[in-house]
Amino acid sequence: MAKYWNEKVECMSREDMKKLQDEKLVKQVRHVWDNVPYYKKLMEEKGVTPDDIKSTDDLHKLPFLKKDDLRECYPYGLLGAPLKDCVRIQSTSGTTGKRVVAFYTQNDIDLWEDCCARAITAAGGTSEDVVQVAYGYGLFTGGAGIHGGSHKVGCLTLPMSSGNTERQIQFMRDLNATILCCTPSYAAYIGETLKEMGLTPNDINLKAGIFGAEPWTEEMRQEIEKSLGIKAYDIFGLTEISGPGVSFECSEQNGMHINEDHFIAEIINPETGEVLPEGSKGELVFTSLDKEAFPLLRYRTRDICVLSRAKCSCGRTLVRMTKPMGRSDDMLIIKGVNVFPSQIETVLLKDFNATPNYQIVVDRVGNTDTFEIKVELSDEMHTDTIKSVEMLEKKLSADIHQILGIRAKITLCEPKSIPRSEGKAVRVIDKRKVYNA
Ligand code: DLL
Secondary structure (H helix, E strand, C coil), X not given: CCCCCCHHHHCCCHHHHHHHHHHHHHHHHHHHHHHCHHHHHHHHHCCCCHHHCCCHHHHHHCCCECHHHHHHCCCCCCCCCCHHHEEEEEECCCCCCCCCEEEEEHHHHHHXXXXXXXXXXXXXXXXXXXXXXXXXXXXXXXXXXXXXXXXHHCCEEEECXXXXXXXXXXXXXXXXXXXXXXXXXXXXXXXXXXXXXXCCHHHCCCCEEXXXXXXXXXXXHHHHHHHHCCEEEEEEEEHHHCEEEEEEECCCCCCEEECCCCEEEEEECCCCCCECCXXXXXEEEEEECCCCCCCCCCEEEEEEEEEECXXXXXXXXXXXXCCCCEECCCCEEECCEEECHHHHHHHHHHHHCCCCCEEEEEEEECCEEEEEEEEECCHHHHCCCHHHHHHHHHHHHXXXXXXXXXCCEEEEECCCCCCCCCCCCCCEEECCCCCCC
C-alpha cells in the first residue's frame, strides 16, 4: 500500500525543502508585485521591493495580510491572474455581504487537489477505496477539495454532500464506503444515528475518516472512532489558502503535516506581529508559494497553534502543526460554519433598530452544537402584543438564517434581564469544549 502520495516532497530533506521554498518565494513575491497592486502598495509602504526578498530568511520583511484586507479587496482586488484564466471561485462558510472569495486557475485547483490526495493517502486511502464525501458541496471548499483529491487517488467517490443522515448510512452500507470525509461533528452525528438505527460498526465497512473544518478534541476523536469503528484523521485548511489539505494528519496522529512545498508557515505573536521561534504558541501565518489566481503573502489565519519539526515516525519531514488551540479573534465555528458575533449584531441592529442587549450562547448537546441568541426587549416592546413580539422573533430568526446559513434559537428576554457589564460586554458564552486543553 502506498504510504505517501508524493514521497519525494513529503519526505524531502530540510535543506532541499528550504532551497525549494527559497526559489518559489522569490518568484511568488515577484508575481504578486507585478499583478496585485493592493499588495504592491503595502510593500511600498513598508519600503520593501522584490529585490529585498532573496530567500525565506527575508520573509519577515513582507507586510501581513489580514481578513479585513480581503474584505476590502472584495471581490477582485487581490486577483493575481486575469479572470479569463480563472476556472473556479470558492468562499468561506457562513458569511454574506462582503464575504471572502478565493479564485483558482486550473493549476491552482490541481495543486489543491494534490494536497487533498496526500491527506487521503496518509489516511490509508488507495484506488481500492470508496470515499464518501459528506462535506458540504457548493461555495464551501470542503466538498470540492476532498472530492478532487479522491479522484486523483483513484478512489470511487460518493459525492453525498452533508445532510440526510439515514440516507448517508444506507449508501455507506449499500456501496461499501471505506473512508468517510465530513466535519467531526457530523461524523459524531452519523455515529449516533447508526446506533439509533439499531446498527453497529460491524454493519458498515468504514476503516477511516478524514475530519476537519472545525475544532475538535481528542475525546471527540475517541468517541467517533468507537462509534464508527474507524481511525479518525484530522485535516486542516482555510479557503484563503486553498481549502482542506493545507495540512493533514498521518498515521501517528500527532499533529498535522503542512504541505510546505506550497505554503510557508510562521508563528507570530498576535499582539506584536513578532515571529516566534519553533515550539512557541502563537498565531499561524501562511505564505503561498505557487498560487496564481489568489496568491497571499503572510496571511494571518488567526488560528493559534504550535509548529514542530521533531522527527515523525511516519517518515514525512513536513513540519507539523498542532490542532488549533483557539483563535486570536472572536470567530466562532458553529455547526461547521464560521460565525463572527458582529454579523449577529448587524442583524439585531437592523431588526430592532436600536442597540440591543444580547448574548450569544453556544453549547453542545450530544455532538450537536446548539446556538441561542438571547435578545432583551425594550420597555416599549415589552408592552407590545404577544403577536408582534412573535413576529419580531420570527423575523430575527429568518434574518439570522439568511446571513449565516444556520438556524439560531431566538429567546426574547424581559427588559434588563441580560447582565450588564462595567467593562467589555460578555456577548458570547461558549460552553463547548472544542479545543484541546
Ligand atoms: O474549513 C476548509 C476545510 C474544509 C478544512 C474541510 C478541513 C476540511 P474555511 O471555511 O475557510 O475553510 O474555515 C477555515 O476553519 O481558519 C480554522 O479556524 C477552522 N478549521 C479548519 N480546519 C480545522 C481543523 C475550511 N482541522 C477555518 N481543526 C480555519 C480546527 C479548523 N479548526
